[in-house]
Amino acid sequence: MHPPTPSRALLLCALAALGGKAVAEESSKTTTTSTPVVTPCVATATTGAGAFFDLRPDTAVVVPEGEKPPKGSPVDDYVARGWDYGSNFTLNFCSPVVKEVEDVVGLDKDLWKNVSAYYETKGKVYALGLSDGNLVPRGRKLVLQYSGGSPCGVSDEKSKEKRWEVHDGATYKYHEYDDDESEDSESRRASKDKDEDDEDEDRKDKDKEKEKEKLKTQRRKSATFSFLCDRDPDTPTAASFVGTDPDECAYFFEVRSMHACSIAEPHKPGSVGPGSVFAIIFFIAVLVYVVGGIFYQRTVAHARGWRQLPNYSLWAGIWSFIVDLFTILTSSCGRLIPRGRGYHTLSGSPSGRRHSRDAENRLIDQLDEEWDD
Template sequence: MKLLYYSLSFYLCLITPASAAAPKETAVPLPCTIRSPTSHAFFDLNPLHIEDPTLSKKTNPRDYSWNATGWGLGYNFTMNFCGPVVEDLAEDGVVGVEKEMWRNVSAYYKQGGKVYSIGQQNSSPVLHGRKLVLNYTDGSPCDSEAAKRAHTIEDLSRREIIDPDDDDKKNKPSKGDDDDEDDDEKVKKPTKTPTSSVRRKNTVISLLCDKEPLSPLLTLSFVAASPDECTYFFEARSSAGCGGIEVAKQTLSPSGVFGVIVMIAVIVYLVGGCVYSRMVLHQRGWQQLPNYSLWAGMFGFFRDLFIILTSSCARFLPSRQGYSRVNGGVGGSGSGRGRGRGDSDAENRLIDELNEEWDD
């Protein structure tokens, strides 16, 4: 046991400085994952992602996205998590969205035969206190809000600035009347407002924890929409909304880990045994190896076994002498043939003599 302790301490002394000198690398978070800064719980929304059936390796892949009923709106919603929807939107097109961005739509609805996007793909959930939220932005333009804003600007431009001194100016004309009239015209003339960026539809999804074992993977519900139908709110109940522990990704397989452990054990055994045999037992040469007599005996045993097997198998190999006997006795030269017959005659005579003696 002391030898094992000494070997382990020696090995730890070698690896500790190397591990301490290595700089700590900050791990890049995976898409659609987040860690709580307060509770340190790890959230992973990737199980809610529905893969493209054409790219999925499953035998029966799902070919439709998550659906939610739009209560009171007259249309329903379709969306996906951590990726675009699996439906093909190229046939109908998406209103107000560039064609290159159709493949990144993560939520949409259909109304009047047209497709309206309510958010592009987003793989970065956020935490608002204990609330896990996923936002989809840059959807189709909010046409109703744009019209309302244009109507408001038009009403404001038609207003006149009321000045209590206007009556006095009208009753008392002066040399600057022309200038005042020009100023009034400038005030009454509507000014050009700079064109602002178009507001677009967006989606807010609140992820709630559902630990019921018999519950479905996801229960998606529509909550409400803004009065101008520019922002939509949803609740998603799933086990993915429950914080858990992050599982570290192993770079080695179980067999690789076992092989590393065995290699370390062998190195510790050899190094520790050699040090002990040299320093304590004062051995030199091959005698320094730990348990040298045991390993030498095992080597000798396998060597003898190999010699026995090879020698027993050598008897079944054809030799030159055996072939010469067969050839000489069957189709060889005359001398060889004569020798074969003479030997057979002598054997026959001996057999006959033994038979005669046996009969007597």
């Protein structure tokens, strides 16, 4: 089998380069068209130096029975004191609360397991929002928002208290008047015909549908968390209540954590790492060296055959150098092998020594001439 000629080698190099370019274009197309994977509780700033934030160590996790809790991860919900609000807040970051909640006001039963912040008052549970892991960097702060909680406004108990409060000197009270009116209305309803009853049922059904539509479009409670960097490792992550609007619809909290400080972004799977970058640069350098050397040797030095390769004499002498090195190593190792005891033949004649030295000199001269060629 004959080695390929230099023209064929150039053709193969060109085909390999074109094939590599096509593969790179296809890979770039697939990477650009694929949907990006968003990691909850992780964010990278789009401005400045592109700071990286990871709040996953601050997320409280649920530990199954019989298993050990993960090292460094909290297992209990965070509690923010409400101070003058009258209720404390139970919350978690980027995940639902660890403690199971039930009978959440204004939420379907299927959504109870997704509540990430809530408070209790007079035996009722009000949600501040559902779980969301979308962090938004804004300058030195991180912002996390929950939405879709209980309907906005004060609770029904508070509204009833305000509505039924009447001083003792009044001639009548609203609830007594309503009771009398309800008795009269019940007697009137009993005397109505079946047609009127059907109309009432239809009216009730329409009212229920209107209430459902109203609940869908009704404003709901939300919570906004502002994370601040605290580099003290001895200070645990703590959340504090800032305030709410008059409608009790938007709640604001401030959280101090060491994990809210920017860190170095880890290597993402599928992206080009330092080793891959070095390999690409090395491959390009070798390709430029080979193609550029062949072009120079062919056009400037007018070399033909294998001598078109750059530094042909160096690469051609590498094989002989490896053979000589192997011979030297084997002979050196052979001297270390112990030989059998006994007498050895000694050359006592000086003429024999002279002939052996001449032969060695001729061999050395021959090797020097071959090396120069």
